[in-house]
Amino acid sequence: MSVVDRILGPAGPEVSCEECFELLDRYVDLELTGADPDAAIPGMSAHLEGCPACREDHESLRDLVSSES
Amino acid sequence: MPSPLAPGRDYARPVPDRAPDASVESPGASPEALLAGLRAEGHARDRAISELHALLLRAARFELNRRRAALAHVRGEELEDLATQAADDALMAVLAKLDEFRGESRFTTWAYKFALLEAGVRLRRRAWQNREVVIDGERWEELADPGGEVHRALEQAEVLDRLRAAVDEVLTAHQRRVFIALALNEVPIDVLAERLHTTRGALYKALHDARRRLRKELGR
Numbered sequence: 001m002s003v004v005d006r007i008l009g010p011a012g013p014e015v016s017c018e019e020c021f022e023l024l025d026r027y028v029d030l031e032l033t034g035a036d037p038d039a040a041i042p043g044m045s046a047h048l049e050g051c052p053a054c055r056e057d058h059e060s061l062r063d064l065v066s067s068e069s
Numbered sequence: 070m071p072s073p074l075a076p077g078r079d080y081a082r083p084v085p086d087r088a089p090d091a092s093v094e095s096p097g098a099s100p101e102a103l104l105a106g107l108r109a110e111g112h113a114r115d116r117a118i119s120e121l122h123a124l125l126l127r128a129a130r131f132e133l134n135r136r137r138a139a140l141a142h143v144r145g146e147e148l149e150d151l152a153t154q155a156a157d158d159a160l161m162a163v164l165a166k167l168d169e170f171r172g173e174s175r176f177t178t179w180a181y182k183f184a185l186l187e188a189g190v191r192l193r194r195r196a197w198q199n200r201e202v203v204i205d206g207e208r209w210e211e212l213a214d215p216g217g218e219v220h221r222a223l224e225q226a227e228v229l230d231r232l233r234a235a236v237d238e239v240l241t242a243h244q245r246r247v248f249i250a251l252a253l254n255e256v257p258i259d260v261l262a263e264r265l266h267t268t269r270g271a272l273y274k275a276l277h278d279a280r281r282r283l284r285k286e287l288g289r
Contacts, residue, residue, distance in 0.1 A: 002225065004232065007252045024182050025178040025179040026173045026174045053193070053258045056136075056189055061178065064181055
């Protein structure tokens with residue numbers, strides 16, 4: 001990803017930070033069961049690309065839950 | 070920050086001067102049994118709350134441990150205190166929102182996110198506690214990719230010049246401030262939210278609006 005693309009963030013529609021937190025557990029469980037979370041929750045992956053804090057929250061939840069299974 | 074849970078101190082334990090131990094075993098009850106206990110009354114609920122706190126503390130330690138590089142200068146006792154505070158606040162949030170859990174994920178996955186959020190916010194703010202938050206100074210000259218091909222570097226420099234002009238011309242003062250701090254200077258959003266007395270969501274909305282206007286201006 002170029003510097004400019006990183007600065008300008010995702011181009012498509014994305015969920016808000018509040019919606020991201022609301023949906024994060026469902027997104028992670030879908031991810032870890034091999035389902036397609038992006039089809040179920042449109043705009044989530046774009047938000048995770050554009051928001052570093054929500055991206056860290058996502059990575060941590062995915063890795064924590066994954067470590068238990 | 071005082072703990073909102075005075076009884077929560079019962080959960081605290083002395084720790085050596087090292088990072089929080091994230092290798093604590095997860096509690097034994099199933100997510101379904103834990104949820105049933107939280108919705109029960111009396112001793113069953115008390116036991117479930119204690120177990121939930123242990124789960125949340127484990128999650129908070131997990132978060133602090135995996136991002137310990139950002140807190141290399143912070144002593145282990147303080148890290149453990151941060152983990153306990155995060156678990157306490159997460160416990161209050163989970164209990165307050167319990168009726169909103171609709172079973173669309175495992176209960177533990179749902180509960181963990183509160184502890185990870187609380188720990189992550191505390192971690193970012195603690196890591197930046199003594200750092201200056203540069204909101205107005207811009208770092209355009211530091212953005213160029215070093216070592217790239219000459220024509221690509223020139224192309225990027227041209228786009229950055231247009232972007233810099235657009236930031237001055239099409240953004241509101243608030244959007245410009247938020248965009249420069251978050252996108253250019255890479256100030257963590259939770260740190261900026263604290264300094265500006267606002268929320269992550271409100272700042273990201275401003276950043277999103279700023280990015281959309283800039284994309285439109287640049288035709289990207």
